[in-house]
C-alpha cells in the first residue's frame with residue numbers, strides 16, 4: 032500500500048520521526064530551516080498532510096496551490112497562522128493541540144509575573160554587571176504579588192489554570208472573556224469574578240493576557256487601554272504577539288505609565304521591536320511558555336495522532352473551525 036506523504040515543517044524529536052514513518056512517508060526538516068512561503072509551496076508539493084508549529088504560514092493563496100492536501104495539524108494550541116476558512120472551503124482538515132500545554136503555560140505565566148513584579152532579571156543583570164557593592168533599603172523595590180488583584184483577559188483553559196494558581200498568593204481574581212464562565216469554572220479559577228474590559232483594566236494590579244490572536248483581538252491592548260491601567264500595574268503577555276500594540280506598550284513603559292511588562296510573544300517575532308531591549312522594566316523571553324520536554328512531546332504527539340486519524344479517513348481528534 033502506498034503511504035501518504037507528509038511534511039514536518041520544523042525539526043522534531045527524532046523518535047517522533049521513527050514513529051510517524053510506520054504510517055506515512057515523512058519529509059523532515061531536522062536542519063530546522065524556517066521556510067519562506069515559496070519554499071513551503073515547493074516542499075508541500077504532493078503532500079497529503081503536514082505537521083507544523085506556528086512559524087509556518089498557510090495562507091489561502093498557498094492552500095489553493097496544494098490540491099492533494101488533506102490535513103494541516105498544528106502542534107500548537109494557537110492556529111492563527113493557518114487560514115482555516117480557506118481550508119474548510121477546500122475540505123482540508125485543520126487540527127490543533129489543545130489542553131496538553133495548559134499547565135506548563137500557566138506555570139510560565141507565573142514565572143513571568145513574578146520575575147516582572149519582583150524585578151528578577153533586571154536585578155540579576157545588575158549583579159552580573161558587577162554593580163552590587165552594598166545592600167540598600169530601596170534597592171530594586173518591586174510590586175507585591177500576594178494579596179493583590181490579578182486580572183486575566185481571555186479566560187479559556189489556560190487562563191483558568193493561571194487563576195487557580197493565584198490561590199496560594201491570596202489574590203482576588205477578576206477576568207474578562209467573550210462569555211462568562213459557569214459558576215463551577217469560576218470556583219475552580221479561585222472564585223474569579225467576571226467584569227467588563229474597562230473594569231478589568233482599571234482594577235488589575237497584575238494583568239495577564241491569554242486571548243487567542245484574531246482580527247477581533249488584534250491590538251486589544253493599545254494606547255487607550257494602557258492609559259486605563261493603574262500606574263503601578265504590570266502587564267504579562269503569554270498569548271500572541273499582535274494582541275498588544277508593541278509601539279504603544281513601549282511608550283507606556285518608557286513613560287512609566289505602567290510599572291513593567293513581562294512578554295513571551297511579540298509583533299513580528301523573532302524580529303521584535305528593538306526599543307524593548309533598551310527598557311529595564313520589561314522581562315523578555317523567546318516564546319517559550321510551553322517549553323518543557325514532556326509538554327512539547329505531548330503537543331507533537333497530539334499533532335501526530337490527529338494526522339494519522341485524518342489520513343486513515345477517521346474523524347480528527349481536535350478539529351478547529353473558522
Ligand code: 8YV
Pocket residue numbers: 084085086106107108109110132270318319320321322
Ligand atoms: C508554541 C504556542 O511553542 O501553542 C501555542 O499556540 O504559542 C506555543 O506553545 C509556539 O507557537 C511555537 O510555534
